[in-house]
Amino acid sequence: MTTAASARTSPLHDRHVALGAKLADFGGWDMPIEYPGGGVVAEHTAVRERVGLFDVSHLGKASVRGRGAADFVNRCLTNDLRRISPGSAQYTLCCDESGGVVDDLIAYLRADDNVFLIPNAANTAEVCRRLAAAAPEGVEVTNLHDRYGVLAVQGRRSDDVLAALDLPTGHDYMSFVETQWRDRPLIVCRTGYTGERGYELVPRWEDAPLLWDALLDAVRSRGGMPCGLGARDTLRTEMGYPLHGQDLSLHISPVQARAGWAVGWKKDEFWGRDALVAEKAAPERLARGLVVTGRGIPRPHCAVSRGGDVVGEVTSGTFSPTLRQGIALALLRPDVVDGDAVEIDVRGRAIEATVVKPPFVDVHAR
Numbered sequence: 001m002t003t004a005a006s007a008r009t010s011p012l013h014d015r016h017v018a019l020g021a022k023l024a025d026f027g028g029w030d031m032p033i034e035y036p037g038g039g040v041v042a043e044h045t046a047v048r049e050r051v052g053l054f055d056v057s058h059l060g061k062a063s064v065r066g067r068g069a070a071d072f073v074n075r076c077l078t079n080d081l082r083r084i085s086p087g088s089a090q091y092t093l094c095c096d097e098s099g100g101v102v103d104d105l106i107a108y109l110r111a112d113d114n115v116f117l118i119p120n121a122a123n124t125a126e127v128c129r130r131l132a133a134a135a136p137e138g139v140e141v142t143n144l145h146d147r148y149g150v151l152a153v154q155g156r157r158s159d160d161v162l163a164a165l166d167l168p169t170g171h172d173y174m175s176f177v178e179t180q181w182r183d184r185p186l187i188v189c190r191t192g193y194t195g196e197r198g199y200e201l202v203p204r205w206e207d208a209p210l211l212w213d214a215l216l217d218a219v220r221s222r223g224g225m226p227c228g229l230g231a232r233d234t235l236r237t238e239m240g241y242p243l244h245g246q247d248l249s250l251h252i253s254p255v256q257a258r259a260g261w262a263v264g265w266k267k268d269e270f271w272g273r274d275a276l277v278a279e280k281a282a283p284e285r286l287a288r289g290l291v292v293t294g295r296g297i298p299r300p301h302c303a304v305s306r307g308g309d310v311v312g313e314v315t316s317g318t319f320s321p322t323l324r325q326g327i328a329l330a331l332l333r334p335d336v337v338d339g340d341a342v343e344i345d346v347r348g349r350a351i352e353a354t355v356v357k358p359p360f361v362d363v364h365a366r
Contacts, residue, residue, distance in 0.1 A: 010057035011149050011208040027121030029058035032228040043231035044321040051155030051224035053215050060124025061148045062117040066139035070112045080264030086111050089174045091262050094127050095272030100250035103127050120244050149208030154198035157222045164218040173366045195239035195363050237318050240358020247315045247329050255279045258287045285331045289358040292326030296351035303345040304330050311336050322361050
């Protein structure tokens with residue numbers, strides 16, 4: 001399946017076509033959803049048990065440079081960059097004044113005057129627009145979306161894969177190394193979206209195909225496989241990681257999504273601070289996990305009831321290949337607590353579920 005001709009393509013598009021990938025639109029990009037040879041479940045299992053390789057070059061890239069760039073970013077985004085030092089990355093959020101989430105992103109702190117950002121594909125232009133509009137004199141915001149690719153090596157054998165290419169491994173979680181591979185610049189960061197040990201590599205756009213080929217050979221020789229965005233979604237849902245547009249949005253704040261750990265509450269200033277501080281005192285709904293105890297797969301917007309009363313709705317739902325049952329993230333009333341029995345309305349059929357605190361599976365990211 002392919003998408004409209006207007007969709008943008010990654011630097012690895014030809015590689016995906018040659019592999020027979022099923023392609024579909026994701027954030028305006030024609031990206032691989034799954035590959036022949038087992039599909040989503042096989043790819044998911046490869047990451048949980050061995051290793052997988054993802055092309056996530058649709059993710060945005062941007063730079064904020066100039067004197068005081070890090071302080072400027074810190075006055076805008078929610079998390080506190082003062083908690084980390086150069087060479088570290090941080091999950092953070094770009095909010096509007098109402099506390100709604102424009103985007104969630106990773107900030108790479110290169111230096112006090114140089115911050116590299118990786119937003120979501122569909123939100124890159126808006127994040128750059130907001131930052132550029134607020135930037136003081138001497139600070140420049142540049143959209144680098146088509147200047148870099150992003151490849152993710154995820155799974156317990158990821159270190160072996162990178163070592164096969166003589167790439168740096170073993171650095172701390174959420175830290176990065178700027179290095180060279182075959183005389184080409186490359187960022188290697190200990191991050192990921194799967195809950196497994198892994199790395200995200202940021203090559204120049206034109207260098208991504210050669211790097212992909214070398215990584216794929218190393219992945220396959222270690223029992224792994226290329227993985228599409230379908231497996232990426234089931235993996236992140238098992239970890240309880242939010243997807244912007246479903247679990248975070250302009251209408252779902254960090255407080256509601258229980259992402260308050262990514263908010264620098266002690267900071268004097270960041271976009272949406274006043275609204276979020278007020279909401280934190282009395283949220284009307286909060287994100288929780290649901291594990292289906294019967295048969296059925298919950299999907300976004302399915303109503304959730306307790307004792308006959310509607311108490312919220314599903315934001316993300318899927319079949320968990322690891323647990324072999326349905327799981328979901330849902331926004332529920334604050335009085336719904338872990339252990340409560342609820343029902344999910346799936347196309348008019350009530351399926352039983354239990355409220356839990358994500359993640360749904362063990363975490364091995366660190």
